[in-house]
Amino acid sequence: MIDKKPLIEINKLVRKFGSFTALNGVSLNVYPGEVHALLGDNGAGKSTLIKVLSGIHSATDGIIKVDGEEVHFNSPREASDAGIGTVYQDLALNALTSVTRNFFLGREIKKGPGAFGIMQMNEMNEITIREMKKIGISIANPEQPVGTMSGGQRQTLAIARAIYFGAKILILDEPTSSLGQKQQMEVLKTVKRVKNLGNIAIILITHNEIHARLVADRFTFLSLGEVIGSGLSSELGGDDVKRLMAGGADIGDLAKELENVT
Amino acid sequence: MSSKSLNQPRKESDLYDAKKWYSAILARPEVGPVGVMLLLFGMLGYFSIPAGDFSLNPFSGEGFNALAIRNNLRVISQLGIVAIGAGLLIISGEFDLSIGSMIGFAGGVMAMILRWGFAVVIPYVSFEGGLHIETFTLFKITDVSPLLAICITLCFTLFFGWLQGFIIVKTGLASFIVTLGGLFFLRGLTEVCYRAFNKKPDQTAGSTTVTEIPDIKNIVNIPGHGELERDVAKNLPQEQLLELLKTVPEATVLKLTEKLTYINEKVAASKTLLLKSKGVKGLEKALENAIASGNEGMVATLQDKIANFKIDPATAKIVTDVDIAKAYIDTLHSARPVANFFGGDIMEPLFDWLYFTVDWNVNNYGNQFADGLYSCLMIWFLLALICYVLLSQTQAGNWIYSTGGNLNAAKANGVPTNKVKISLFMFSAFCATMFAACQVFETNTADTAKGNLKELEAIAAAVIGGVVLTGGFGTVVGIIVGAAIFGIAKEAFFYIPGVDGSFYRVFLGIVLLASALTNENIRKRVIGSV
Numbered sequence: 001m002i003d004k005k006p007l008i009e010i011n012k013l014v015r016k017f018g019s020f021t022a023l024n025g026v027s028l029n030v031y032p033g034e035v036h037a038l039l040g041d042n043g044a045g046k047s048t049l050i051k052v053l054s055g056i057h058s059a060t061d062g063i064i065k066v067d068g069e070e071v072h073f074n075s076p077r078e079a080s081d082a083g084i085g086t087v088y089q090d091l092a093l094n095a096l097t098s099v100t101r102n103f104f105l106g107r108e109i110k111k112g113p114g115a116f117g118i119m120q121m122n123e124m125n126e127i128t129i130r131e132m133k134k135i136g137i138s139i140a141n142p143e144q145p146v147g148t149m150s151g152g153q154r155q156t157l158a159i160a161r162a163i164y165f166g167a168k169i170l171i172l173d174e175p176t177s178s179l180g181q182k183q184q185m186e187v188l189k190t191v192k193r194v195k196n197l198g199n200i201a202i203i204l205i206t207h208n209e210i211h212a213r214l215v216a217d218r219f220t221f222l223s224l225g226e227v228i229g230s231g232l233s234s235e236l237g238g239d240d241v242k243r244l245m246a247g248g249a250d251i252g253d254l255a256k257e258l259e260n261v262t
Numbered sequence: 263m264s265s266k267s268l269n270q271p272r273k274e275s276d277l278y279d280a281k282k283w284y285s286a287i288l289a290r291p292e293v294g295p296v297g298v299m300l301l302l303f304g305m306l307g308y309f310s311i312p313a314g315d316f317s318l319n320p321f322s323g324e325g326f327n328a329l330a331i332r333n334n335l336r337v338i339s340q341l342g343i344v345a346i347g348a349g350l351l352i353i354s355g356e357f358d359l360s361i362g363s364m365i366g367f368a369g370g371v372m373a374m375i376l377r378w379g380f381a382v383v384i385p386y387v388s389f390e391g392g393l394h395i396e397t398f399t400l401f402k403i404t405d406v407s408p409l410l411a412i413c414i415t416l417c418f419t420l421f422f423g424w425l426q427g428f429i430i431v432k433t434g435l436a437s438f439i440v441t442l443g444g445l446f447f448l449r450g451l452t453e454v455c456y457r458a459f460n461k462k463p464d465q466t467a468g469s470t471t472v473t474e475i476p477d478i479k480n481i482v483n484i485p486g487h488g489e490l491e492r493d494v495a496k497n498l499p500q501e502q503l504l505e506l507l508k509t510v511p512e513a514t515v516l517k518l519t520e521k522l523t524y525i526n527e528k529v530a531a532s533k534t535l536l537l538k539s540k541g542v543k544g545l546e547k548a549l550e551n552a553i554a555s556g557n558e559g560m561v562a563t564l565q566d567k568i569a570n571f572k573i574d575p576a577t578a579k580i581v582t583d584v585d586i587a588k589a590y591i592d593t594l595h596s597a598r599p600v601a602n603f604f605g606g607d608i609m610e611p612l613f614d615w616l617y618f619t620v621d622w623n624v625n626n627y628g629n630q631f632a633d634g635l636y637s638c639l640m641i642w643f644l645l646a647l648i649c650y651v652l653l654s655q656t657q658a659g660n661w662i663y664s665t666g667g668n669l670n671a672a673k674a675n676g677v678p679t680n681k682v683k684i685s686l687f688m689f690s691a692f693c694a695t696m697f698a699a700c701q702v703f704e705t706n707t708a709d710t711a712k713g714n715l716k717e718l719e720a721i722a723a724a725v726i727g728g729v730v731l732t733g734g735f736g737t738v739v740g741i742i743v744g745a746a747i748f749g750i751a752k753e754a755f756f757y758i759p760g761v762d763g764s765f766y767r768v769f770l771g772i773v774l775l776a777s778a779l780t781n782e783n784i785r786k787r788v789i790g791s792v
């Protein structure tokens with residue numbers, strides 16, 4: 001595993017908002033076929049980091065390399081063209097139209113002049129079913145409105161879409177929050193299947209330690225814009241994870257603090 | 263603890279009930295509107311059956327005679343044309359309140375260009391002989407062809423559509439307020455233009471109408487005379503008409519003679535029938551009086567008279583050569599196909615067949631009731647067909663739905679949402695222009711009040727047809743049905759005995775509210791929050 005080349009290398013990344021430094025020299029590498037869990041307290045800078053990676057914010061300083069080549073993104077389009085697929089929490093789905101229409105939204109398969117081309121519905125339906133199945137969800141009817149799907153299915157749809165349209169690096173921002181137990185598991189299964197495809201690097205942002213433990217191969221802990229710890233899943237003990245997730249404070253201290261709250 | 267056996271893995275698809283054959287139909291959002299439409303059709307049919315007659319066939323009523331159908335379809339299709347533009351725009355999440363004013367504006371521009379021509383005039387300030395404004399005419403075309411007039415008008419209206427859309431997407435202002443501005447602006451501008459161009463030589467204020475436009479769609483090519491309006495041609499001196507007849511092939515003359523003979527006989531027969539029923543009616547009145555007064559001898563004679571009432575059948579008029587020549591002029595094709603396309607009639611062969619062969623398209627006097635249908639029906643149909651394919655089958659359609667359904671999602675997936683919206687504002691203006699073209703070329707007049715309130719009717723028709731005002735939801739079929747409901751409600755209520763015709767508005771108000779509620783329910787069910 002060590003001799004694998006990282007798909008994305010982030011080196012001493014800095015991002016400032018005016019005088020506020022949200023990211024202060026963050027470095028991490030993500031490898032194909034691996035899930036890299038990005039953990040940290042609220043305000044640690046996780047969302048800021050992925051926004052830089054997906055071209056919404058620009059980096060103030062530091063280097064991002066994709067496949068060994070340095071990149072500078074000026075727009076989300078450029079990032080997605082470079083193979084970075086970000087699945088945001090709102091998933092960017094239109095609940096009122098069908099699964100297929102959402103899967104291909106903005107990139108419809110069509111025959112004819114420009115936007116007036118006729119969509120090849122059958123072909124698109126087939127691809128949608130196939131791609132969703134690849135990562136574990138079989139949908140009975142690709143013409144059903146997305147609004148009627150469960151939260152987990154929607155997440156899978158968004159992930160399948162990102163992969164199908166060429167994402168080599170998949171960024172998932174808190175994919176399990178706001179989901180029920182069963183659906184959380186569904187999403188984790190999906191993540192695992194994507195990982196097993198072998199060629200895709202996944203950055204998983206979560207507040208849930210158990211979820212991270214279940215699927216992640218590597219961990220990076222952020223606190224106040226800096227990396228305060230990282231390592232392979234096998235190297236980290238449970239207490240380490242808890243401590244680092246809380247921003248470095250000992251979990252024992254936290255327990256004491258809680259006792260003092262009246 | 264009790265739990266279901268989980269030996270057999272359950273699948274998601276098990277959760278769906280097996281579908282009944284009709285459930286797919288009932289699940290379509292157009293079901294409600296179609297139901298209302300059929301109800302109105304029934305009402306129109308049955309209520310328009312003359313009192314005293316009995317029939318199970320709704321089509322035997324006056325509401326469905328050829329002329330009523332012709333007129334109803336005009337109202338429906340004119341509204342339908344603008345409802346499609348308004349509906350697509352609403353599906354994309356925006357509104358256009360300027361449609362009605364746009365109709366007035368487009369009609370005005372078109373009529374003025376047809377009447378006086380088109381010129382580009384540059385005003386400038388002149389100091390010679392005191393400070394005043396001079397004008398410099400860059401170019402002027404008189405005698406503009408219908409096609410060019412429509413194209414020039416489109417330049418103006420599409421520009422206004424674009425401008426409104428541009429302002430809305432760039433400033434983020436609500437389309438309600440921007441297009442409300444457009445409503446006042448365009449109506450005012452139209453009125454000002456009418457007055458300015460109609461100004462009399464003595465500078466008294468002009469009227470707000472344009473008349474005296476030639477009947478362009480009825481200009482025909484008469485051999486030996488050149489282009490003439492049909493009516494003018496028919497009123498040529500007899501010798502000239504007879505001269506014209508000599509150029510007509512024998513077979514055509516025969517056919518026309520046959521048709522005219524048929525018409526004359528038909529008219530004569532109707533006349534006989536009318537006279538007879540008139541005569542009988544008089545006798546029946548007398549009979550009633552006689553019965554009332556108890557004059558039995560009188561009653562008997564009157565009854566006898568009624569039973570044996572006879573009248574000399576009216577004789578059919580002889581078909582003259584002049585008649586044939588006039589009929590021939592009627593068969594000539596328009597020399598102005600564009601004007602005829604918008605303002606003329608369609609399906610004349612069908613309506614001829616209905617008169618000559620089916621014997622249905624006949625009025626009380628034995629003449630043909632309707633010559634055909636107004637061509638705005640065809641324009642509505644074409645627009646609807648194109649938009650149906652566009653919205654349901656094309657990439658653009660998916661973009662329209664997603665722009666209205668979830669703007670941010672559409673943007674995140676690279677849909678050019680601003681372009682989508684601006685294009686639809688332009689399309690709405692285009693539809694208004696088509697409406698105006700139909701009106702101008704059909705009636706050969708225009709005035710400022712044209713299209714008044716049409717924007718609200720168009721929105722109402724779209725909503726009745728299942729379009730959700732917040733966007734993202736609706737179909738072209740629904741919009742078509744919505745327009746039909748709107749148009750037919752008025753007629754249907756007109757015929758209900760003892761009910762004020764204006765109740766149709768009350769009815770439409772209720773239908774509108776009910777539709778909005780249903781639409782919202784369907785939408786919620788689709789997004790899974792019910």
Ligand SMILES: Nc1ncnc2c1ncn2[C@@H]1O[C@H](COP(=O)(O)OP(=O)(O)OP(=O)(O)O)[C@@H](O)[C@H]1O
Pocket residue numbers: 017020022040041042043044045046047048049
């Ligand atoms: N556009 C911005 N302008 C100014 N400050 C910002 C901006 N975006 C983020 N920040 C700040 O940067 C810091 C990191 O924010 P970020 O959203 O990355 O945290 P996070 O790790 O995603 O937290 P959470 O777990 O709550 O999502 C916060 O203090 C936040 O206030």
Ligand SMILES: [Mg+2]
Pocket residue numbers: 046047048
């Ligand atoms: Mg965050």
